[in-house]
Amino acid sequence: MYDVAVNRQGMALCPFHNDRHPSLYLADDHYYCYACGAYGDVIDFAANFFGLTLYEAAQRLVADFGIDTDRPPTKAILEKCRQKTQAQQLMENERLCFLVLSDCARVLRDWKVRYGAGHTG
Known part of the structure; x- marks a missing residue:
């Protein structure tokens, strides 16, 4: 609906940077760009895509997809929201x-400066 073409592997050109090869992975419950690191859920995607706040993005999704906000979520939906998906955990x-x-690399760089070859202190 938002003109993001997804291939069979769930990959698309990332709209958040100048992407020439599909680097954005779209799953049912999240997205992740292997090139620029953008990630989040559907509300995050809509917010970033349209330049909206999270609340405005949620409102736009409700309007665009005809979601009935007067109907409370089912037990199954609430339980699914509580559980982290395997992809989110990864x-x-x-x-x-x-x-x-990154911390290890910083420590090693510091040690190299302090105790590297030619150091006499």
């Missing part, structure tokens, strides 16, 4: 690993 683990590796 993305969280990836971010944590990146932070740890």
Whole structure:
């Protein structure tokens, strides 16, 4: 509906940077761009895509897709919202690993400066 063509593998050209090869992965519950790192859920996507606040993006999705906001969510939907999907857990683990590796790299660079070859202190 928003003119984002998705291939069979769930990949598309990322609208958040100048993408020439599909790098945006679209799943049922999230998106992630392997090139620019953009990620989030459908509301985040709409907010970034249209330059809206999260609330405005949610309102736009309700209007564009005819979502009935007067009907309360079912138990199944509420339970699904509480559970992290496997993809969300993997993305969280990836971010944590990146932070740890970044810290290690910083420490190693510091050690190289302090104790590297030719250092006499």
